Amino acid sequence: MSTRIVVDPITRIEGHLRIEADIENGKIKDAFSSGTMVRLLEEILKGRDPKDAWAFVGRVCGVCTSVHSLTSVRAVEDALDIVVPPNAEMVRNIMFCTQYMHDHVVHFYHLHAMDWVDVVNALKADPKKTSELAQSISHWPKSSPGYFSDIQTRIKKFVESGQLGIFANGYWGHPAYKLPPEVNLIGLAHYLEALEWQKEIVKIHAIFGGKNPHPNYLVGGMACAIGIDDVSGINAERLALVGQLLQDAKEFVEQVYVPDLMAIASFYKDWGAIGGGLGNYLVYGDLPTNGFRDMASFKFPAGAILNKDLGNIQEVDLRKDEEVQEFVTNSWYEYREGKTVGLHPWKGESKVNYNGPKPPFEHLDTAKEYSYLKTPRWNGHAMEVGPLARVLVGYARGREDFKAVVDKALTDLKVPVTALFSTLGRTAARGLESVLIAQWGLEFFDQLISNIKNGDTRMAEMSKFDPATWPAQALGVGYSEAPRGALAHWINIEDQKIANYQLVVPTTWNASPRDGKGQLSAYESALLNTPVADEKQPLEILRTVHSFDPCMACSVH
Amino acid sequence: MLRRVYVWELPVRFYHWLNALVMVALVATGFYIADPLALQSQREATGKFTMGWIRYIHFAAAYLFFFNFLARIYWGFVGNKFANWKQFIPVSGTFFKEMWTVIKMDVLMMKNREHMSIGHNALAGFTYFLTFILFLIQCLTGFGLYAAMSDWWFPQLFAWVPALFGGDILTRQIHHWAMWFFILFVVIHIYLVFYHDYIEGRGEISSMGGGWKFIEEEAFEKEHTHTPNPE
Amino acid sequence: MIHETLPSPPTYYEEVERKGYSRREFMAFVTTMAAFMGLENSAIGQVVHALETKSRVPVIWLHFQECTCCSESFIRSSHPIVADILLDKISLDYTETLMAASGVQAEEAMKHTMEKYRGEYILCVEGSVPTGADGVYCMIGGKTSLQILEEAAAGAKAVIAWGSCASNGCVQAARPNPTNATPIHKLLKGIPLIKVPGCPPIGEVMAGVIVHLVTFGKIPELDRLGRPKAFYSKRVHDSCYRRAYYDAGLFVESFDDENAKKGYCLYKVGCKGPSTYNACGVMRWNGGTSFPIQAGHGCIGCSEENFWDNGRFYERASAFAGFGIEANADTLGKAALAATGVGIAAHAIATNVRKHKLIAGKVQEGKISEKEFES
Numbered sequence A: 001m002s003t004r005i006v007v008d009p010i011t012r013i014e015g016h017l018r019i020e021a022d023i024e025n026g027k028i029k030d031a032f033s034s035g036t037m038v039r040l041l042e043e044i045l046k047g048r049d050p051k052d053a054w055a056f057v058g059r060v061c062g063v064c065t066s067v068h069s070l071t072s073v074r075a076v077e078d079a080l081d082i083v084v085p086p087n088a089e090m091v092r093n094i095m096f097c098t099q100y101m102h103d104h105v106v107h108f109y110h111l112h113a114m115d116w117v118d119v120v121n122a123l124k125a126d127p128k129k130t131s132e133l134a135q136s137i138s139h140w141p142k143s144s145p146g147y148f149s150d151i152q153t154r155i156k157k158f159v160e161s162g163q164l165g166i167f168a169n170g171y172w173g174h175p176a177y178k179l180p181p182e183v184n185l186i187g188l189a190h191y192l193e194a195l196e197w198q199k200e201i202v203k204i205h206a207i208f209g210g211k212n213p214h215p216n217y218l219v220g221g222m223a224c225a226i227g228i229d230d231v232s233g234i235n236a237e238r239l240a241l242v243g244q245l246l247q248d249a250k251e252f253v254e255q256v257y258v259p260d261l262m263a264i265a266s267f268y269k270d271w272g273a274i275g276g277g278l279g280n281y282l283v284y285g286d287l288p289t290n291g292f293r294d295m296a297s298f299k300f301p302a303g304a305i306l307n308k309d310l311g312n313i314q315e316v317d318l319r320k321d322e323e324v325q326e327f328v329t330n331s332w333y334e335y336r337e338g339k340t341v342g343l344h345p346w347k348g349e350s351k352v353n354y355n356g357p358k359p360p361f362e363h364l365d366t367a368k369e370y371s372y373l374k375t376p377r378w379n380g381h382a383m384e385v386g387p388l389a390r391v392l393v394g395y396a397r398g399r400e401d402f403k404a405v406v407d408k409a410l411t412d413l414k415v416p417v418t419a420l421f422s423t424l425g426r427t428a429a430r431g432l433e434s435v436l437i438a439q440w441g442l443e444f445f446d447q448l449i450s451n452i453k454n455g456d457t458r459m460a461e462m463s464k465f466d467p468a469t470w471p472a473q474a475l476g477v478g479y480s481e482a483p484r485g486a487l488a489h490w491i492n493i494e495d496q497k498i499a500n501y502q503l504v505v506p507t508t509w510n511a512s513p514r515d516g517k518g519q520l521s522a523y524e525s526a527l528l529n530t531p532v533a534d535e536k537q538p539l540e541i542l543r544t545v546h547s548f549d550p551c552m553a554c555s556v557h
Numbered sequence B: 001m002l003r004r005v006y007v008w009e010l011p012v013r014f015y016h017w018l019n020a021l022v023m024v025a026l027v028a029t030g031f032y033i034a035d036p037l038a039l040q041s042q043r044e045a046t047g048k049f050t051m052g053w054i055r056y057i058h059f060a061a062a063y064l065f066f067f068n069f070l071a072r073i074y075w076g077f078v079g080n081k082f083a084n085w086k087q088f089i090p091v092s093g094t095f096f097k098e099m100w101t102v103i104k105m106d107v108l109m110m111k112n113r114e115h116m117s118i119g120h121n122a123l124a125g126f127t128y129f130l131t132f133i134l135f136l137i138q139c140l141t142g143f144g145l146y147a148a149m150s151d152w153w154f155p156q157l158f159a160w161v162p163a164l165f166g167g168d169i170l171t172r173q174i175h176h177w178a179m180w181f182f183i184l185f186v187v188i189h190i191y192l193v194f195y196h197d198y199i200e201g202r203g204e205i206s207s208m209g210g211g212w213k214f215i216e217e218e219a220f221e222k223e224h225t226h227t228p229n230p231e
Numbered sequence C: 001m002i003h004e005t006l007p008s009p010p011t012y013y014e015e016v017e018r019k020g021y022s023r024r025e026f027m028a029f030v031t032t033m034a035a036f037m038g039l040e041n042s043a044i045g046q047v048v049h050a051l052e053t054k055s056r057v058p059v060i061w062l063h064f065q066e067c068t069c070c071s072e073s074f075i076r077s078s079h080p081i082v083a084d085i086l087l088d089k090i091s092l093d094y095t096e097t098l099m100a101a102s103g104v105q106a107e108e109a110m111k112h113t114m115e116k117y118r119g120e121y122i123l124c125v126e127g128s129v130p131t132g133a134d135g136v137y138c139m140i141g142g143k144t145s146l147q148i149l150e151e152a153a154a155g156a157k158a159v160i161a162w163g164s165c166a167s168n169g170c171v172q173a174a175r176p177n178p179t180n181a182t183p184i185h186k187l188l189k190g191i192p193l194i195k196v197p198g199c200p201p202i203g204e205v206m207a208g209v210i211v212h213l214v215t216f217g218k219i220p221e222l223d224r225l226g227r228p229k230a231f232y233s234k235r236v237h238d239s240c241y242r243r244a245y246y247d248a249g250l251f252v253e254s255f256d257d258e259n260a261k262k263g264y265c266l267y268k269v270g271c272k273g274p275s276t277y278n279a280c281g282v283m284r285w286n287g288g289t290s291f292p293i294q295a296g297h298g299c300i301g302c303s304e305e306n307f308w309d310n311g312r313f314y315e316r317a318s319a320f321a322g323f324g325i326e327a328n329a330d331t332l333g334k335a336a337l338a339a340t341g342v343g344i345a346a347h348a349i350a351t352n353v354r355k356h357k358l359i360a361g362k363v364q365e366g367k368i369s370e371k372e373f374e375s
């Protein structure tokens, strides 16, 4: 007999996720992923000015802040046939790289680490040994014995105060924690350091977009005019700050994040065979180096992989009616044409219809609708999106930069390439792509500088800003590779207003309920067969779910 | 036979023309504030104050507008009967009856007869009453917005207004929308003044200048029916 | 659990002392803090006293209909930095975003604080509460957000409504507000509540509000809309460094034009700074790096109630629902003016027709008088 366990709230994620899982013989036999909060922004967008949409959808998420705004202006620009100036493209790329690095580092240390790092156990570490270990894996200067012993003392006092705050009630001492105290202490020290660091890198958003979270975007380009000879515009000082921050970020990723990741991973190699799930991966592609229309110039190449077949990459077309479709068979929505049809987002609908149990309740009725997420499918397939998908597609497409980082990691950890299809692989891929992104950020920065040097100071294409210049009807799709994966917005503009606006979001792909054919989506599929040592302390569920970096506000929107 | 009647006392006339003047200034500067011109200038911004002056005129006119308005309300209690507040607020059946008569005569043109009132006719009076309410709204929203720009206690008296509308954004929009009612009022008002002069021939237009109207003898015999809210 | 077996919590000062800081360093910290909060020198003693005598204030931070950007903004605070707030100033006993525990363990942590510190903890709320469909649009642990809010507020000392979501409903409350997203103050009565609007609020503002609460043990002075005066008493426009251009009447006419490069005022491209109360122009964002206007985009009024529905972001005037995107008050006004013109013309013609006799009579009368005068 299996027992049903419920983890709700799943914490250290964005938003409201509930997992119900059936455990049999210490393993998960079936799992249900439910998003339990909805805002219906797609309904709220109707009738509004397409130029304003970026601000509304920006508020879909403050964790992956800016990615929806970017995707939105791309959708409107696609519909109205606007080509943004190269400087704007570079600024957007730099902001996107900033977002990736911030999001990935915060995820690793503040949302994911406590699944692997036992904070309380760190108190047992020997600071001197910790220091030696830290210096053996990285050149990061803050690694003296004194540094670690200060941190340790601070945390000890904190724990002794009796008020454990955010660390209260963690699964400390759980048998699945495998790290030696010294690695735990490094993890804890860098938790605090990353907390300080993360507020620095986002200054890049403040420079180009005025603030973070939720920097400003503009249909047609960016609002941050270049005024090389003016104190108000983007000038040498502003650019120098951006360059400095990108440099510092690269340093942090290379000297702190990735060494920690590899050190921790080396103790959890068994997780290279757990939590793989679907084996289908989808990437839309992003980070143009020669304009958004030249897909071949993307730093992240697009493509789809089915059944882990790295030898066969399929092309993706977001405009085709049959490729991307959303189903609501198990979701709290209804379509005009009934529960069984799938809708391409240009024809998408978002009419909510909750028919779950009346709160307060113990269990959802998982035999019928059980989530506010719709279920997206690509040519009928359930797909995983995210860092792992991106790294696999880049790797499988034979891109040298991808191969270099992936092969090095596999060699260092002494694991085969198949270990990537796992919880550990997912977490590792996030770090590996961060190394690439840190590098690309600097390349985009150089490209921006040389463009300005060559006399091009354009930042926005305003000729189609006035709605009077628009066609009576226009369809557009904007897409991007958000930190959590493939993201796209589809817009229908009619009479200068939004007639329909649909988002299909990375976490919607990954965390959605099963479809009408019974195919599980990525979370549910990855949870199958995950061992659970103690049903009362389902740490393993957190590991696999967190490896996707859930964002529920995004997924439901 | 026409008789000369001193209808509009000096304070009323003074009020009227000052009001007309500041209203024109407020509308003109209001438009400019809402949508300023695209100026080109070689001068440093610190040496220019175009928007500043426009706003200064708006606010100065606003003060005149407000206190002038207060003075008129005062005069509604102490002035002659043509200036009395009862000319504006319908509190009796005769007032409504007269309004209906005016509508029939001047708007629907059903009666082809001369109108007999000496001061404001009831409909005009009532329209001014509505306009006064709008004055009040404009002053409330205007000074409510102005409170954020001034430390003086007087504008601070209005600081609660934006809070009522949840903030300045909506308050400012109401202020802007209300402007259009003034514009429409003035256009119709001036037309009607000319209209009455034209068909009644009592010197309506000049009455706001010298205060005199020229009224038919028989009007005095039925005088009580022409004061909408008799004492 | 460890905390139940331990003696009463040490004070800030004890903690600072144990961390190896001197009394002088402690005083320097207090003075900076006080200056940051805009306090008189005479209040420093109060701060010192507070820090010397209090344990870390327990905080429960609830998450409802939100984008978690307020939490993100909070961790961007540069003074005090968030690690120090979490380790030294407050005891953040519940927040879904950062806490280690999940599921039942998370719920237990909240319950523990609600019982042990009844009447003492601060309740922070991020996000709005959907009251549509009996609250099913936001459920956590099988309960609706409204149920959770009411339970948690019952024993709270004060409530902080973080961001525009909790203060005003924000984006999900924009027309047609399909889930009936409701700000917190409309649901809680009889408990001190501080609104900290902004989408999100500035990190240092959030930290500043918390620091004020824990050091003084009372809520900061609020304005008429319930916002701390320290951060919301001035319009962005009043502290905007482009104000000189506004006063001069020099404006950006279109993004990326010559005027934009020169940093002219953004009023004509829709800046809502003149109607928005926030500290952006003074404190700026992300450790003082910049703020929207400095980066060339107008203020969208993100700390104002209903800023989503009060006008488009690139227009000065607001559009009227139902009259198309481009119809604003002036479009309607001009139409009304034209209609009035037509009406007047029609009336003038009608007058001459229908009152023909009357007018003819007057003319006749005049002619007779004229004759009499001549003779």
Ligand code: HEM
Binding pocket: B023, B026, B027, B029, B030, B031, B033, B034, B055, B058, B059, B062, B063, B065, B066, B138, B139, B141, B142, B143, B145, B146, B172, B175, B176, B178, B179, B182, C274, C316, C317
């Ligand atoms: C007939 C009376 C008035 C008219 C037609 C008028 C019209 C206007 C208009 C059209 C605006 C621009 C609104 C926008 O930005 O869209 C404005 C702004 C303003 N008005 Fe008035 N107004 C009148 C009376 C007043 C009064 C009595 C005050 C009291 C102080 C006042 C204070 C203001 C203020 C403070 C502003 C905002 C100016 C700024 O922020 O720079 N107005 N007015």
Ligand code: HEM
Binding pocket: B012, B016, B019, B020, B021, B023, B024, B072, B083, B119, B120, B121, B124, B125, B128, B131, B186, B189, B190, B193, B204, B205, B206, B207, B208
């Ligand atoms: C901006 C322009 C104007 C405004 C705002 C305005 C406003 C007003 C108001 C508020 C009254 C009521 C006076 C009272 O009893 O306190 C009034 C009455 C009057 N106004 Fe004007 N006025 C304007 C222009 C004019 C002009 C151009 C004329 C004629 C040359 C005129 C002639 C009169 C006359 C004759 C009355 C009294 C008539 C009656 O009660 O119907 N006004 N006006």
Ligand code: NFV
Binding pocket: A014, A060, A061, A062, A063, A064, A065, A067, A068, A482, A483, A484, A485, A487, A505, A506, A507, A508, A551, A553, A554, A555
């Ligand atoms: N899922 C998701 Fe997002 C991301 N990355 C966005 O598109 O997190 Ni808030």
Ligand code: SF4
Binding pocket: A059, A062, C065, C066, C067, C068, C069, C070, C126, C127, C162, C163, C164, C165, C166, C170, C171, C198, C199, C200, C201
């Ligand atoms: S107020 Fe704005 S920033 Fe804060 S949670 Fe709501 S949408 Fe996000």
Ligand code: SF4
Binding pocket: C236, C237, C238, C240, C241, C242, C243, C244, C246, C264, C265, C266, C267, C271, C272, C273, C274, C293, C298, C299
């Ligand atoms: S840019 Fe905005 S806030 Fe600054 S002066 Fe101009 S209108 Fe005011």
Ligand code: F3S
Binding pocket: A211, C198, C199, C236, C276, C277, C278, C280, C291, C292, C293, C298, C299, C300, C301, C302, C303
């Ligand atoms: S948009 Fe918001 S961030 Fe400040 S400048 Fe305006 S209040």
Ligand SMILES: [Mg+2]
Binding pocket: A042, A502, A503, A504, A505, A557
């Ligand atoms: Mg959607």
